[in-house]
Amino acid sequence: MPISREYARSLFADLTQNAPVPLDPDELLHMPRLRQHGHVFFGDIAVRCYKHKARWTYDERDIRAAGRAFADMEVDLDDVVDVQLPAYRDLPERDPEEWHRPNWRRQLVSWMFARAQNQLLEQGRSYDAWGSWRNIGANGLPGELTWEEFVASSSKARHLQNIAGTRPLQLLTWSGETWLLPRAYVDLLDRWERRQDELVARARLCSSCGEQGPYWGGWRTPTTSGYITRCPPCSGAAFQPYTGHLRGVQYETIRRRGTRADDYLCRLCKASQASVWDHCHEHGHVRGPLCGSCNTREGTARPYYFLQLEGGALHLLECRGCLEQRTLPRRFHLDVVRAHLEENERHGRCGKQPYVREAEHTHGVHRFQLQCSGWHATGKWTKDVTASEVATLVRAFVDAVQEGRPSPGDATEAG
Template sequence: MPISREYARSLFAELTQSAAVPLDPDELLHMPHLRQHGHVLFGDVAVRCYKHRGRWVYDERDIRAAGRAFAEMVVDLDDVVEVELPAYRAVPERDPEEQRRPDWRRRLGSWMFRRAYEQLVEQGRHYDEWGSWRAIKPNGLPGELTWEEFVASSSKHRSTQNIAGTRPLQLLTWSGENWLLPRAYTDLLDRWERREEDLVNLARLCSSCGEQGPYWGNWRTPTTSGYVTRCPSCSGASFQPYTGHLRGVQYETLRRRGTRADDYLCRLCRASQASAWDHCHEHGYVRGPLCGSCNTREGTGVPYYFLQIEGAVLHLLECRGCLEQRTLPRRFHSDVVRTHLEQNERHGRCRKQPYVRELEHAHGVHRFRLECSGWHATGTWTKDVTAPEATALVRALVAAELGGSG
């Protein structure tokens, strides 16, 4: 029987309220690896996600089975094993595909190193003053990090408190020489690594030709019945490329005609079946067919990141109103300015690109905060950009994109 995500979460929480392993039932709401393999995992227990009448649901039997498994799991808190966490590794040293593979020890260690780094940045200290911040101190943590500060910081973000739907920091202890976890719990996480890997590898296979796709799920396409895996070649053979023949048509007119978007390839990624007609909410014109992922990035994602996608600005200019006015939808304007400031503003003679965020927008002025405090103790300043200046930067971007497309 299909049940809603909300009911599934409530039922699972009720069934596991006395479980020996600390769990996070909210995983059933967030479904963090939905696109990658279509399951929510609690340890090695995989709960499949279904699409029913346009909504993601679960099978009640699966939820009850998962709940019983954890309610009956025995964990001897006195039977512990040493946990050896890997040393710090800079991101450029990692293989992108290897970095995404499940590794609970590496993830625990990365939480600690990341927080130690963030702590020094927040203190506004010059990089030269950091010393050997990656060195492990007598409390088992890097830099100046304390256990209390680490736990408090981790509790603020889902990405730094959950592994496989469980909360390891509630079981992790420091003996004075080693990190310790209950043996039954480490066995569970080891099984999770293998289960996650198996699910991802199965979901990587093109459903038509069997070719293996990228580890991070780029070939996974959202459909009305859920995600399917199609390689670009099979998608290209199955769906029509969009040629811009609906440019200048109002979205409401298209809806009345009942023209289907899922006959086409996504105009933006050109690798997945489209699922919706994207349109400009300010002018009402159709832009083109997009897959569910690209449509979400444009409609509800962070504008700054959408603008980084190749072809994103030209896609927005498929709207006749935006094209004729040489502009973009208003929600993108401040992020166009942000990108411009990142590329052109510098702190004194520093060559490092600053981190930029908007503080406020009032009385026609955008105020931004710029930081390169990771390199300079006083590397923080503000920049005001007026509405006419923002408009000019948007026009300059549009002109550059149109010039480059010609």
Template sequence: MARHRQNIANTRPLDLMTCSGGTLFLPRAYSELLDRWEQMEENLVDRARTCSRCSAQGPRWGGWRTQTPLGYVTLCPPCSGATFQRYTGHLRGVMYDSRRMRGTRADDYLCRLCAETRAAAWDHCHDHGYLRGPLCGSCNTFEGKSAPRHFLEEKEGAALHLLECRGCLEARTLPGRYHVGIVQKHLETTERHRLRSRPCRRQPWARHVELAHGAHRFELECWRHSTTWTKDVTVPDTLALVRDFVDQALAAQPGTVTVPAQAALGTTTRA
């Protein structure tokens, strides 16, 4: 019965096959049907990756597709930039659930992060409730569903986008779910176990274990030497590291002056 559930191009060809000398043969008409199906699929992919304004060819899968009230269209980044408004921060400090937001459409704007496609939703800070800006579906999903550390490391301008929240900016912090990722990166950059009289040169991998008694506990592992150890980082030290991260992000923005917030870590190590 299993063979009857197998299909090619939504058809079940196995009963049509014949075997001769270890080779499978299909009727000519069926082979031509498969060829036409493959050609139709290729034509649809080409249409989906062709900009509807300038006919430029985009990536084979996804990339330039953007949603409109009449359905999905394909627009290259230059055509998207010419079609949709660029968000200039004029709604900074507005609460996401305010009356002012209800009449403002996100899809009138270009995505604030990738700046390549039409925005689909207003992104906001769940900790403070302030609006951050318009994002396309892909960037909005990446911010909400990916590991926080990956969002900060892989999406250009991610930290500055999060700081569009007035509450985060004034407190020089980021939403709570990003704190562990920032400490993980710090520990992997600075922590090393010792090999006799010298520290190991290999960067360890840090894993968050728990938050207990006012401290985040991390387990660090050097795969090269099969060595593990733990590191406790207190909540105040975690906040200091996040503040330092924010100050560095703001300092990298042209025309921004910030006060350094680097603090010595009073951490505890357990071998």
């Protein structure tokens, strides 16, 4: 029997309230890695996700079975083993596919070092003073990080708490020489790594030709009945490219006519079947067919990154209203300004781009906080930008896009 995500979460929480392994039932609501393999993990138990009438659901029998398994699980908290955490490695040294593979030990290390690094940034310490931030202290943590600070920072973000739907920091202990976890829990996470690899291996195969896609699910396309894996050539053969024939048409018009978006390839990635007609919410004009992932990226991702996406800005200008008025939807305006400031503002003679964020907005003036990314502790200053200046920068950016200069930082002068 299909049940909602909310009911599944409530049922699983009730069944596992006395489980020996700390769990996060909210995983059933957030559904991490759904695109990658279509399941939610609790330890090595994979709960399959279903799409019923365009809504994600679960089978009640699966939820009850997973809940009973954890309720009956035996974990001797006194039988602990050395978890043998690996050494810290910088991101540039990692193979992209290898980094996406499940590795709970590496994930713990990543949490620790990321927090130690952020602590120094929050303290305003200069890069020269960092010195030994990677050195492990007597408490097993890097830099000057304490266990209390580490746990407190982790509690502020779900992705810094959960591994396979479990919460390892509630079981992790420091012996004075090494990190320890219950043996049964370590075995559970080791089995999770193998089980997730198995599911991803199946899900990354093109359903038409059997070709293997990227590990992180780049060929996975959302449909009304769930995800399907299809390589770009097979998608290109199955769906027609959008030619812009609906440019200037109001979205309500094609919605009333029932014009289908899933007959087309996604206009942005050009690799997946489209699922929706993307349109400008300010002018109402159709911009083109998008797959679920690209539509989510346009609607909810940070505008700065969408503007840097190949074809992203041109896609926004498929709206006739935006094009004729030389503007963009309002949610993109401040990120055009941020990119412009990053491109053109500098701390003294430092050649590095600063970090830029909006600090406040009063009486039509946006005040931006800039911080030198060259690790100069004193490199902080503000920049005020009026509403008219914002509009001028957006117009300049739109002109640059049409002239073939799509970088947000190219908005340097008005036309």
